[in-house]
Amino acid sequence: MWGQYGDILLVHGDNLLSQTIQGLTHSFFSHAAICTEPGKIAEMNRFGFQHYDNHYLNGPRPFAVFRHRLLWPGNFKTPYHIGKMKVCIQNFINYPPAYDFFKILDLAMKLLLTREDILFRDGEPHIPFNLLMAAGERLICSAMVDTVYYQADIDLFPGRGSRDITPAELASLAYGKNPELFEVYKYWGQK
Secondary structure (H helix, E strand, O other), rough: OOOOOOOOOEEEEOOHHHHHHHHHOOOOOOOOHHHHHHHHEEEOOOOOOEEOOOOOOOOOOEEOOOOOOOOHOOOOOOHHHHHHHHHHHHHHOOOOOOHHHHHHHHHHHHOOOEEEEEEEOOOOOOHHHHHHHHOEEOOOOHHHHHHHHHHHOOOOOOOHHHHHHHHHHHHOOOOOOOOOOEEEHHHHHHO
């Protein structure tokens, strides 16, 4: 099997929202999910939190699977981290968060706006939908991945909140001098 519990699945999208995310973040990837039981994933999509069969397998969309360096088999702490991930995923199954469409807009504003005459709150550009954004627990796909890792005592982005993480930033952890993620599987879609 190409994936284990906790592996990060990064997906290349083919719709307008995905292409917009890819363009704004300068990334091949626009969506993130987590591998769970064999053949299953946990992800955030427009319907909210989902835990089901991995519909990307043998589908039309290219994706890659990455494993964090702390989750390699043989690492004595791997069972500890995966156990904590399972608890977090089970909490999401029991109390599924909604998808945060407003965070997508907020991140787009942060990436697009470079002028000085924009709206600011606490030094950060934002869309003034604070009442809507604060209504209930809401996440985007990459924030869900970062939250699960954080709950498993793996802080992917020290000093940053999980809500501002993009799929491109998750992918960036696989590159550089000291990568945190390593590619374990790549699928380029149906031909």
